[in-house]
Amino acid sequence: MQLTRAADYAIRVMIHLAGLPHGTRASRGDLAIAAQCPDQFLSKVLQALTRAGLVTSHRGNTGGFELPEAHSHASVLEIVEAVEGPIHLNVCLGQGDSCERRSWCPAHNVWQQAQDAMATVLRSSTIDNLAQRAVPPLHSEQPQWN
Amino acid sequence: MQLTRAADYAIRVMIHLAGLPHGTRASRGDLAIAAQCPDQFLSKVLQALTRAGLVTSHRGNTGGFELPEAHSHASVLEIVEAVEGPIHLNVCLGQGDSCERRSWCPAHNVWQQAQDAMATVLRSSTIDNLAQRAVPPLHSEQPQWN
Helix, strand or coil, X not given: CCCCHHHHHHHHHHXXXXXXXXXXXXXXXXXXXXXXXXXXXXXXXHHHHHHCCCCEEECCCCCEXXXXXXXXXXXHHHHHHXXXXXXXXXXHHHCHHHXXXXXXXXXXXXXXXXXXXXXXXXXXXXHHHHHHHCHHXXXXXXXXXX | CCCCXXXXXXXXXXXXXXXXXXXXXXXXXXXXXXXXXXXXXHHHHHHHHHHCCCCEEECCCCCEEECXXXXXXXXXXXXXXXXXXXXXXXXXXXXXXXXXXXXXXXXXXXXXXXXXXXXXXXXXXXXXXHHHHCHHHHCCCCCCCC
């Protein structure tokens, strides 16, 4: 029961982008350093974030990756789910009404409540707030995630 | 970010054992049916639960598996951790002081708070309470987890 590495890197990428002045584009190389993210993960992460619209990709000399204004308040939950898909703490929570044990299984509600408690925390944390809290190291001249 | 199948089966096994009259031993076959658990998972689950002392194993004609009285109030968290090891929602939470980003990383506290919220729910649910809520299906003559 652990966040995937890709989702962890996605949060780091988004914190870096949210910490840049609005409209600034970051190169793939900048993101790899800022998020301390290996190349094979970065491709997967940027694909997932772009597909979800949480990041926009621009080609050419002035290209790069940018956090759209509309998503500057994206929650940690949105970012995690963009990479991992919907969170289901136990497999039964993803089965909707098709779980045959649902009507009487005493564990179902426990998984649901635990998932809700976790999701509430992740939903209440927005990427712009996290970036503000990271201001000193993000604005230093050292790679931020070393 | 999902519970392993083994941990899910472990909870089912424990609910079944906790629903039996004190001192009753269940055979491996009974547990496989009650928890609707494939054999390769059942071996892993019973090994982990026995190693943690949450289940005792008895050999011979009157042998079987039993929930010791001392562990009748085991929490869902204890059972999950007996199978999966300590829960660390993100890898950084398992690194103790060795995570170099810990002192300033804005995401660290979010993962910690989300983990704490989830663990609080899982810690407050005890196996004897869950078994009591499962009384009607557990005491039916049908396999309980069908």
